[in-house]
Amino acid sequence: VGIRVGVIDSGWDSEVNNPRVVPGLGFVRSAPDLVRGRPGDDQDSIGHGTACADIVLRAAPDAIVMPLRVFDLRLETSIDLVIAALDAALEQGLRVLNLSLGTTLQGLAWPLYRACERARAAGTIVVAAAERSCGWSYPAVFDNVIGVKGGRSLRGLEYKFQRGNPGECAANGQYPAGGSRGGRR
Numbered sequence: 001v002g003i004r005v006g007v008i009d010s011g012w013d014s015e016v017n018n019p020r021v022v023p024g025l026g027f028v029r030s031a032p033d034l035v036r037g038r039p040g041d042d043q044d045s046i047g048h049g050t051a052c053a054d055i056v057l058r059a060a061p062d063a064i065v066m067p068l069r070v071f072d073l074r075l076e077t078s079i080d081l082v083i084a085a086l087d088a089a090l091e092q093g094l095r096v097l098n099l100s101l102g103t104t105l106q107g108l109a110w111p112l113y114r115a116c117e118r119a120r121a122a123g124t125i126v127v128a129a130a131e132r133s134c135g136w137s138y139p140a141v142f143d144n145v146i147g148v149k150g151g152r153s154l155r156g157l158e159y160k161f162q163r164g165n166p167g168e169c170a171a172n173g174q175y176p177a178g179g180s181r182g183g184r185r
Contacts, residue, residue: 002020002060002061002062002063002064003060003062003063003064003095003096004063004064004065004066004092004093004094004095004096005056005060005063005064005065005066005094005095005096005097005098006065006066006067006068006085006089006092006094006096006097006098007049007052007053007056007065007066007067007068007097007098007100008068008070008082008085008086008089008097008098008099008101009048009049009052009053009067009068009069009070009071009098009099009100009101010044010045010046010047010048010049010050010069010070010071010072010075011024011026011042011043011044011045011049011050011067011069011071012024012042012043012044012049012050012053012065012067013043013044013047013050014043016050016054018057020057020063020064020065021053021057021064021065021066021067022064022065022066023039023040023042023066024040024042024066024067024068024069025037025038025039025041025042025066025067025068025069025085025088025092026038026040026041026042026043026068026069027068027069027070027081027084027085027088028041028069028070028072028081036084037068037084037085037088041069042067042068042069043069044067044069045072045073046071046073046074046075048071048075048100049067049069049071052098052100053065053067056098063096066089066092066094068085068088068089069085070082070085070101071101075101077101079103079108079111079112080111082099082101082112082115083111083112083115086115086116086118086119086126087115087118089119089124090118090119090122090124094124095123095124095125096124096125096126096127097119097124097125097126097127098127098128099126099127099128099129099139100128100129101128101129102128102129102130102131102137102138102139102140103131103137103138104131104136104137104138105138106138108138109138112138112139112142113138113139113142113144116139116142116144116145117144119144120144125146126139126144126145126146127145127146127148128140128142128145128146128147128148129147129148129149130147130148130149136149
């Protein structure tokens, strides 16, 4: 059994049958102040999480992926939902967390930083995407997170380390042909 990876995103498309994807949790608001991880509420309605999880599965052939859904029908969420998913991932014993999301709002940085620090202290690696338009975002720029930005010259699963950049790693910014919403490959 490989490393357990949490993909905090829009969930997993259940039409894509992959034994390396375990049932996940959904973090969406059912009431104005209720944030709770609901088991099995990980159905991807937009395809982004499925695509991200598929990249993890391709890059790490022995990995087990658990989807943690924080997006519903659009690629919009809140910091409290992301933090709830980060904390739940730690409770689930996940060792690597992938967040293909971020914010440039400084007022949201400190609570998100503290959640990433809890992960680091628990020995969990957090990897986050840098915002495309400005090349940085929270949590990608935090010192306790591995920040990744899209690199135009990189192909497939290729990546490179960029010392001193806000996103210290660059990876292919285009999703390779593969998984998508609706079980299509």
